[in-house]
Each structure stands twice: as C-alpha cells, then as structure tokens.
Amino acid sequence: xxxxxxxxxxxxxxxxxxxxxxxxxxxxxxxxxxxxxxxxxxxxxxxxxxxxxxxxxxxxxxxxxxxxxxxxxxxxxxxxxxxxxxxxxxxxxxxxxxxxxxxxxxxxxxxxxxxxxxxxxxxxxxxxxxxxxxxxxxxxxxxxxxxxxxxxxxxxxxxxxxxxxxxxxxxxxxxxxxxxxxxxxxxxxxxxxxxxxxxxxxxxxxxxxxxxxxxxx
Amino acid sequence: xxxxxxxxxxxxxxxxxxxxxxxxxxxxxxxxxxxxxxxxxxxxxxxxxxxxxxxxxxxxxxxxxxxxxxxxxxxxxxxxxxxxxxxxxxxxxxxxxxxxxxxxxxxxxxxxxxxxxxxxxxxxxxxxxxxxxxxxxxxxxxxxxxxxxxxxxxxxxxxxxxxxxxxxxxxxxxxxxxxxxxxxxxxxxxxxxxxxxxxxxxxxxxxxxxxxxxxxx
Numbered sequence: 001x002x003x004x005x006x007x008x009x010x011x012x013x014x015x016x017x018x019x020x021x022x023x024x025x026x027x028x029x030x031x032x033x034x035x036x037x038x039x040x041x042x043x044x045x046x047x048x049x050x051x052x053x054x055x056x057x058x059x060x061x062x063x064x065x066x067x068x069x070x071x072x073x074x075x076x077x078x079x080x081x082x083x084x085x086x087x088x089x090x091x092x093x094x095x096x097x098x099x100x101x102x103x104x105x106x107x108x109x110x111x112x113x114x115x116x117x118x119x120x121x122x123x124x125x126x127x128x129x130x131x132x133x134x135x136x137x138x139x140x141x142x143x144x145x146x147x148x149x150x151x152x153x154x155x156x157x158x159x160x161x162x163x164x165x166x167x168x169x170x171x172x173x174x175x176x177x178x179x180x181x182x183x184x185x186x187x188x189x190x191x192x193x194x195x196x197x198x199x200x201x202x203x204x205x206x207x208x209x210x211x212x213x214x215x216x217x
Numbered sequence: 218x219x220x221x222x223x224x225x226x227x228x229x230x231x232x233x234x235x236x237x238x239x240x241x242x243x244x245x246x247x248x249x250x251x252x253x254x255x256x257x258x259x260x261x262x263x264x265x266x267x268x269x270x271x272x273x274x275x276x277x278x279x280x281x282x283x284x285x286x287x288x289x290x291x292x293x294x295x296x297x298x299x300x301x302x303x304x305x306x307x308x309x310x311x312x313x314x315x316x317x318x319x320x321x322x323x324x325x326x327x328x329x330x331x332x333x334x335x336x337x338x339x340x341x342x343x344x345x346x347x348x349x350x351x352x353x354x355x356x357x358x359x360x361x362x363x364x365x366x367x368x369x370x371x372x373x374x375x376x377x378x379x380x381x382x383x384x385x386x387x388x389x390x391x392x393x394x395x396x397x398x399x400x401x402x403x404x405x406x407x408x409x410x411x412x413x414x415x416x417x418x419x420x421x422x423x424x425x426x427x428x429x430x431x432x433x434x
Contacts, residue, residue: 015264016271016279024274047232054233057241059276061317062233071339072309092289093310100278100319122288 021101025059027202029098031123032105032191035116035170036133037162038148039140041179041187042107045133048184049191050105057202061097063090064107078159084115091119098127103200111167126198131191132173137162139180238318242276244419246315248340249322249408252333252387253350254379255365256357258396258404259324262350265401266408267322274419278314280307281324295376301332308336315344320417328384343415348408349390354379356397 022028032049034042043064050060069076073089076082087110097104110116120128140162141149152160159165170176175194177187195201239245249266251259260281267277286293290306293299304327314321327333337345357379358366369377376382387393392411394404412418 015268016277020271021276024271024276051232054237054241059238059241059318060233061313063313067313067316071312072306074309089289089306092291093313095288096278096280096284096310097314097317099284100314100317101276102317102319 018099018101025101027058027103028200029059029101029103030126030195030198030200031094031098031128032103032131033110033116033119033128034105034107034131034133035110036179037135037137037140037167038109038160039143039145040133040135041177041184042109042133044184045177045179045187045191046105046107048188052188052192053103058103059101060103060105062105062107063094078165080112083112087112087115087119091122094119095122098123109161109167111161111165113168113171116170129174129194129198130170131175131177132170133177133179135179235316235318242318244275244320245417246318246320247343247412247415247417248311248315248345249320249348250327250333250336250345251322251324251348251350252327253396254352254354254357254384255326255377256360256362257350257352258394258401259326259350261401262394262396262404262408263322263324265405269405269409270320275320276318277320277322279322279324280311295382297329300329304329304332304336308339311336312339315340326378326384328378328382330385330388333387346391346411346415347387348392348394349387350394350396352396
C-alpha cells in the first residue's frame with residue numbers, strides 16, 4: 001500500500017562496493033608501497049610485479065613519477081612541504097584505487113617516515129604493504145641510470161634524496177628487498193610470497209594459463 | 218654473443234598497458250563526466266549507471282564529493298580558483314583510472330566550461346563523455362535533498378552554484394538527460410545507449426547473467 005516515490009526524488013545509495021568489485025575481479029585489492037633511494041629499483045620492481053600479477057589475471061596499476069609528477073602533482077616541487085603534499089595526494093588516490101578493486105603499486109622515493117605513516121593510516125590494516133627497496137647509496141650512485149646523481153653532485157639538482165636531502169629508512173616495513181644483491185626475478189618472487197601470505201593473490205582457477213605470454217599479445 | 222646485462226641494471230619498461238588491461242576486463246575504459254546544478258541527479262545517476270555496468274561485468278568507479286572532497290581535495294574550498302584546482306585534480310585522477318582500465322564516473326557540479334574543457338583535453342577523443350543532467354533551478358531547489366539551497370538562500374553557504382555562484386551549461390555535451398522529466402531508469406537507459414553507440418560496452422559473452430542480482434550477493 002505504500003505509494004512508490006516519484007522517480008525524481010528516489011534516493012539511490014552507492015550499491016557497488018569494494019567487496020563486490022573484488023568478487024568480480026577474483027582477488028582482493030591492496031596498496032604495494034615501494035620506497036627507497038633514487039636508483040634502488042622501485043619503479044623497475046613495481047612494473048615487474050605488475051607484469052606477474054597481470055598474467056595471473058589481477059587488476060593492477062603502477063604509479064610513478066612519470067604519470068603522477070607530470071599530472072596530478074605537476075604543481076608541486078621537491079621541498080619537504082611539497083613532498084609531503086605529493087605523498088598525501090598519492091595516498092588519497094591509491095585509497096580510491098583499492099576501493100575500485102585495483103592492486104595499486106606506487107614507486108616513489110617517499111623519503112619521510114611521517115608521510116608514509118600518513119598514507120598507511122588512510123586505509124585499513126593489511127591494505128598497505130610497505131616494501132623497502134634497500135640498496136646502499138654508493139650502489140645507487142654507481143648505477144645512476146638517469147644521470148641524476150651526477151647532476152645532484154654537480155649542484156644542478158637541489159634537494160636530491162641521498163645527496164642533498166635525507167632518506168628515512170622504514171622501521172617496520174612489510175618487506176625488505178636487497179636490490180643490490182638480488183635479481184629482479186628474485187625480488188618479484190619475494191613480493192609474490194608476501195602477497196600470498198597476506199591472502200592477496202587470486203583464488204584457484206586463475207593462473208598464467210588464462211593469458212597468452214605478453215610478447216604474443 | 219651479446220653478454221646479458223647484470224640483473225641489477227636491467228631496465229624494465231612498463232609492459233602492462235591500457236589495451237592489455239582492457240583486454241583482461243573485456244571492455245574499454247572511459248570517463249563519464251556528469252555535470253549539472255546541485256540536486257540535478259548527478260550522483261544518483263552515476264551510481265545507478267555504475268550498478269548496471271557492474272552487473273554486466275564492467276570495472277567501474279564513481280567519484281563524488283563524498284570520496285574526493287574529504288580526501289584528495291580536502292585542502293580546497295569553493296572559490297573559482299579552488300573549484301578549478303578541484304576539477305584539475307579529478308581530471309588527472311580519472312585519466313589514471315582509464316589507463317588502469319576502469320570506467321570512471323564523476324558526479325561533480327563542475328560549473329565552469331573552461332575547467333570541463335581542460336579535463337576533456339587531458340585524454341584522447343572519445344575517452345571523455347560529458348553528460349549534462351539538465352534540470353531547472355526551481356526544480357532542483359524544490360527537491361533540495363540535503364537542505365543546501367535553503368542554507369544558501371539564508372546566506373549560510375557562500376558561493377553556492379545556482380544561488381550565489383554561476384553554472385555554465387555545456388555547449389556540446391555528449392548527452393543531455395532531462396532529469397526533471399525522466400525516471401532514473403530511463404536516464405540510465407540513455408547512458409547505456411550512448412556507451413553502446415561509442416563501443417564502450419563489453420563484447421558478447423558478458424551479460425547480466427554472469428552475476429547474481431545484487432540483493433542476493
């Protein structure tokens with residue numbers, strides 16, 4: 001006997017939730033937060049882990065300087081204040097990505113403990129996995145894949161982490177990868193073991209078999 | 218005869234691309250940008266469209282004031298300058314969501330043409346669908362679902378769109394929904410027809426049949 005409400009005033013709650021999206025995807029979402037010195041291998045490893053997860057049928061996305069510093073955070077520099085705001089925005093954005101059911105991998109130096117702690121605090125326990133790419137400064141500097149250390153030493157780049165700006169090591173990361181010692185594949189294996197232990201890999205029935213090798217796509 | 222590179226200096230390009238993610242999902246990604254006066258039905262419709270798309274097996278996410286204004290854009294107010302920055306960030310963020318293979322639905326007043334144009338310009342032609350929720354101010358004000366118009370008329374809210382701040386109607390939206398006349402379902406049907414015409418719905422083989430009704434999950 002209740003009169004149905006007129007269509008134009010019908011309130012429509014958000015019916016599609018993170019659990020429904022995770023169910024559709026066949027795996028939980030999470031944030032994999034890679035941190036470490038410039039040249040420690042964060043971006044290389046984030047992309048390598050993503051590739052492995054994608055082959056397993058997971059929904060993934062890597063955030064790094066290339067797609068964030070030129071876009072969402074293009075108004076920010078490298079002062080401590082701007083670095084904090086950079087990490088705040090990345091934290092808020094990755095929070096939305098895990099709501100969307102995506103495994104979000106971030107590859108930023110994120111040198112300050114307080115900023116990383118804030119990013120972790122935005123989400124539930126277990127949603128944020130801090131992965132420390134540990135590599136001696138001398139090794140990172142010897143690699144110097146983009147010639148950035150040389151420029152920083154020459155004074156051409158100000159506030160360069162490791163040279164003229166500090167890096168605060170994680171105190172209790174979820175995983176430490178010794179990227180000076182281990183191969184990329186060995187590091188990826190360690191990350192996958194962490195995800196498996198935390199229940200973040202797809203349930204049985206999804207495997208590499210479902211997708212052709214990447215080079216054939 | 219080429220010596221393989223040492224593992225620690227192996228450069229790892231981003232192998233997982235938007236087309237690969239879209240292939241995994243079974244549908245293209247896109248931005249559905251709902252714009253209109255407060256109370257015109259943007260959020261209701263974005264969530265209703267999302268629900269329909271999710272049942273079809275699509276990866277979706279709705280951005281609205283609830284999850285953006287309290288998070289990523291919590292440092293911004295409602296001046297024209299802050300509104301522009303708000304829309305800039307949402308544009309940059311949705312760009313990353315479509316790279317991630319997700320259909321991103323945004324429900325923001327986004328009152329200024331220039332700001333909407335900038336958001337559209339960030340992505341390729343066809344990635345950005347502007348959906349104008351057209352509803353007379355008097356009707357929106359009569360609904361006043363959150364009591365906001367009353368507060369704005371009483372001077373308790375400054376720079377309220379439609380009352381004390383302007384709304385610039387879209388000149389060439391991809392779709393106009395007359396939300397004062399049509400039911401929610403009829404509006405959703407129109408959006409789905411638009412998506413079908415633009416090739417954004419999943420290919421055959423994915424349908425409502427694949428998922429149980431939402432109320433049974």
